[in-house]
Structure formats: structure tokens, C-alpha cells
Amino acid sequence: MYSTSSMAAPTSVVVLDRGNNTTCTINLHGATVVSWRVNNQEQLFVSKQAVFDGKKPIRGGIPFVFPQFGPWNFGPQHGFARIMRWHLEKPPERLHTGDVEAIFSIMDNEFTRSVWNYPFRLSYRLILREKELHFNIGVYNPSKELTFSFNLLLHTYFKVPDVRRSQVTGLHGCTFIDKTRDGAMYQETRDVVTINEWTDRIYQNTPQEHIITNVVSGRKMRIQKYNFPDTVIWNPWVDKAREIADFGDDEFPNMICVEAGHVSTPVILLPGTAFEASQILQVM
Ligand code: TA6
Helix, strand or coil, X not given: CEEEEECCCCCXXXXXXXXXXXXXXXXXXXXXXXXXXXXXXXXXXXXXXXXXXXXXCCCECECEECCCCCCCCCCCCCCCHHHCECEEEEEEEECCCCCEEEEEEEECCHHHHHHCCCCXXXXXXXXXXXXXXXEEEEEECCCCCCCEEEEEEECCEEXXXXXXXXXXXXXXXXXXXXXXXXXXXEECCCCCEECCCCEEEEECCCCCEEEECCCHXXXXXXXXXXXXXXXXXXXXXXXXXXXXXXXXXXCHHHEEEEEEEEEEEEEEECCCCEEEEEEEEEEC
């Protein structure tokens, strides 16, 4: 049902096994989902150049972005959660439905407080279903007097045979920040978004559902998100791919990042309160 094995020290991984070659592998470094296989078909992209040294973020899978999305004056880009070693709060357990569930968590420590001086608790529950992967996130502010604000995003790298043949629905009419055009704002006029160049866009107040066509085996991927008002679309394309050391020059056609997040505006968490968000990925 699950195992923990050690790859290159000091990271270790947790495998959820639902049977029928349906598995989910989580690296405790960043609680990064590094594999999701449905009937033995890998759904996620991980770069062949990815580094598993327990220091660098893992290039691919589903890095966990918290408490900052993007560049950060106080700490690492995309925050510290994706480079922390997470705790396996609840080892994988088979539910009565046959699904497999595990819970991962982090809380503030000396390192996090040195860059972001707030107490926090973060829990990350994954449920592996037959053709779905569910993500439930809770961020808790245990302070009695401090309010803090944060971004939260699942930086999902989907594996595709050829990104030029994939489409993303559910963005028509949305405003977006275009990081390839100096962060200027535009409105999406296309019914479906396609990728034919360097793409790095933060779509705002997007619908709860997106469909990506032509993922693995020509199937579709449905993304449902709750309390994640934004959707980031990213593909580095040729030039940026060359600039990224842990990304192969020839890998950009085989991935598309469609990232559910709360990034345009921060979440503001009052003392003693919690924030919850969730995502469901479904192979159609
Ligand atoms: O989510 C898109 C993005 O913000 C891009 O701007 C690009 O920087 C990407 O994340 C990867 O960032 P990373 O820090 O993992 O290299």
C-alpha cells in the first residue's frame, strides 16, 4: 500500500499504492508529488535534470508554493515550503472506499522565522482515487495576536506528448498578468489557450474548472479548484529552457504548468483562524 525508501540522502519518499498500477509518490523534500501513475501511465512531468539533494526545489511534479509566489525580498523564490523537509503526519492508509490517504505537515521553525517571523501550521492531505488525485490544504494561524498574509499555489507540471497540441479551457475573458510582457495586464480573448511560445501568465479570478486536452495517451485532465482564485500557465519554451540548469533544453514540449493558486492577492489570516483550499485532478 505504501513504502518509504531513501533516495539520495537526506530525502525520502512515500508511495501511495491503490493497486492496478495506480500510485502516487511524494518526496518529503517540499512534500513534492514526484509521480502520479494511473494504470501505470505517468501523469506528471519531472525533468531528467531534476536535483534530489534535499536542498534545491525539485524541478517537476507538484512543488508546494508557500508563503510567497514569485520573487521574495525576504527569502527564496516561491517561498520556503518547497525546500523544507515535511513531516509525514499520517502515513498512507487505505480508506473503506479503496482510496489511499496520507497527510503531510510543516510548521514554523528557526529557519522559517528567520525569513518570515510568524508561527504557522500547514497540513497537506492527499487522497489517491482510481483516476483522481485530491489535495486538501489547511493553513492555521496559532498566534493569539499576530495576523499574517501569504500566497499559496500548487505548481503542477503536467506531462504532455506535445504541448503545441494541448489546449486549456476555462480562461476566456479572464484578465491575466503577462510576465513575458513586463507584467502588463491583458484579457484572454481565446476560448481555449494554446502554447506556441514562452508563456508565463497569472490568470485572475478564474473558474473552478479547467480541462487540459491531449495529456498522456491523448486523454484529458480535469482540474477542479476551491479557494484558489488564480490559475498560472507556464512553459519556458526554447530560450528560457536553456537558461534553467535543472531543465533539459529539449524538454519544454513535454510539459505544461497549470497551477491553481491564491497569488494575485494574499490570503490574510487573523489570529486563531484557518484557511482551506483544495484541488482535484482527474484523468478523463
Ligand atoms: O509559475 C511560473 C513561474 O513563476 C515562472 O515565472 C518560473 O519562474 C517558474 O515559476 C519556475 O520557477 P522556479 O523558481 O521553480 O524556477
